[in-house]
Amino acid sequence: xxxxxxxxxxFKSVQALNSLSFQANDGEITGLLGPNGxxxxxxxxxxxGLLQADQGKAEIEGVDANVNPMGARKxxxxxxxxxxxxxxxxxxxxxxxxxxxHGLTGNVRRDAVERVIKKLDIEELADRxxxxxxxxxxxxxxxxxxxxxxxxxxxxxxxxxxxxVMSTRILRDVLREQRAQGTCILFSSHVMQEVAALCDRVxxxxxxxxxxxxxxxxxxxxxxxxxxxxxxxxxxxxxxGIAA
Numbered sequence: 001x002x003x004x005x006x007x008x009x010x011f012k013s014v015q016a017l018n019s020l021s022f023q024a025n026d027g028e029i030t031g032l033l034g035p036n037g038x039x040x041x042x043x044x045x046x047x048x049g050l051l052q053a054d055q056g057k058a059e060i061e062g063v064d065a066n067v068n069p070m071g072a073r074k075x076x077x078x079x080x081x082x083x084x085x086x087x088x089x090x091x092x093x094x095x096x097x098x099x100x101x102h103g104l105t106g107n108v109r110r111d112a113v114e115r116v117i118k119k120l121d122i123e124e125l126a127d128r129x130x131x132x133x134x135x136x137x138x139x140x141x142x143x144x145x146x147x148x149x150x151x152x153x154x155x156x157x158x159x160x161x162x163x164x165v166m167s168t169r170i171l172r173d174v175l176r177e178q179r180a181q182g183t184c185i186l187f188s189s190h191v192m193q194e195v196a197a198l199c200d201r202v203x204x205x206x207x208x209x210x211x212x213x214x215x216x217x218x219x220x221x222x223x224x225x226x227x228x229x230x231x232x233x234x235x236x237x238x239x240x241g242i243a244a
Contacts, residue, residue: 026183063075116144
């Protein structure tokens with residue numbers, strides 16, 4: 001479980017997070033939904049230890065990322081907002097490097113790398129350098145390095161950005177499979193169809209805090225709307241938000 005408790009973060013005069021609190025449960029996909037500047041990426045970066053919160057806690061299995069970022073990160077697979085790859089490395093080398101960062105060595109590392117390469121159907125790419133890869137190919141490599149150590153928690157920032165239809169379908173299938181295995185999945189998105197299709201729960205963020213949360217169906221009922229997009233617009237258009 002990921003527990004975010006009263007997180008606050010300020011950049012100079014801008015308050016990116018304002019006492020933000022929510023939970024993401026094991027075996028569920030939780031979506032962070034909000035307009036640009038709502039604080040979604042800031043929140044995710046605090047959870048995986050890239051940023052330090054001014055106040056509050058971001059706990060992964062009870063480990064506070066503010067206090068022990070390396071300990072928290074051991075339980076995480078991270079799929080960043082940009083698919084930054086070491087383009088001189090082959091796919092196999094890239095994924096093996098991330099496996100080693102998570103403490104896998106020897107035959108265990110080799111087997112984990114081969115397993116995730118097969119899982120994502122990238123055997124034909126495995127010994128190619130990643131420079132020049134398409135966006136969909138880069139996505140698969142980034143996903144492989146996030147999954148290679150079989151994490152209990154998976155964080156994705158705008159995972160389908162720039163992907164074609166087939167790559168998006170592959171990504172969704174993998175996320176559903178991970179959920180079925182009990183993985184706690186937290187991702188941010190602007191794509192309403194993606195959130196409605198994938199998420200068990202949605203946290204709507206505005207101005208660095210929770211404006212509403214619940215299942216897509218609950219958010220629609222709360223706002224009297226039939227479509228999540230219309231519910232979202234109504235929620236972020238209110239001054240005080242709507243609590244589930």
